[in-house]
């Protein structure tokens with residue numbers, strides 16, 4: 035078994051993704067390798083999407099997801115679109131079914147290059163999100179940050195999109211909040227026993243929102259797909275919008291949007307947006323040592 039595997043540096047609206055091809059091997063990308071890759075400015079990332087051989091009949095691959103701190107994530111919308119684009123380019127196929135620890139995901143690449151992922155059903159039960167306290171209605175839970183009589187952020191919607199999310203609705207530009215300061219406090223708040231992804235959302239029209247996210251295990255990111263799905267669901271659940279919205283991801287690079295539909299017939303959330311390949315290389319999944327294909331840098335590594 036070779037010590038190195040192929041990987042691609044990709045992004046979904048700027049969310050930094052490493053797609054690692056682990057097919058045909060029994061080992062995994064280790065947390066130590068993830069931390070080492072993230073420590074290098076050339077390979078720093080938000081999530082690793084490790085593609086493994088399928089474990090269940092009818093699926094194309096098992097996807098193992100790691101955050102940049104080496105922890106595991108159950109879902110990654112932007113990363114899933116990157117995996118679809120990589121496998122579509124390799125195989126010429128357009129339709130894929132993946133398995134993750136959170137369940138089965140169906141995805142399709144459209145003629146215009148955008149990719150739709152069926153992210154499944156959101157979960158609202160407090161103990162499944164999970165929250166530390168019982169809430170009958172998780173569309174608006176008791177939680178606030180800032181002065182007690184004038185909180186900066188308060189009453190988020192909580193849900194699981196496979197992974198835990200808290201959506202704080204704000205009236206001002208999402209970029210005007212000090213999310214780098216509040217993000218870690220809220221991610222690690224005792225209310226979230228498995229930590230949480232923290233999103234600020236602003237309603238910009240009856241069919242559009244702007245979002246900005248502090249990711250569990252990765253920090254401030256340029257974009258987060260499962261957070262955009264959660265914001266869309268929260269918007270519909272709290273009566274702010276209908277079930278189809280455009281999400282303007284505030285810090286996306288290049289600027290861009292996601293279309294989200296919380297489908298009426300089965301409550302599945304369908305996310306549609308772009309993915310972009312940047313460069314490819316090889317890495318050692320146990321140490322994170324890497325080389326870039328076709329460059330001198332590769333030989334120097």
Ligand SMILES: N[C@@H](CCC[C@H](N)C(=O)O)C(=O)O
Nearest residue numbers: 107110111112197258259260
């Ligand atoms: N960037 C992702 C979400 C990543 C997972 C998250 N950090 C977690 O630990 O739950 C996306 O696009 O959904």
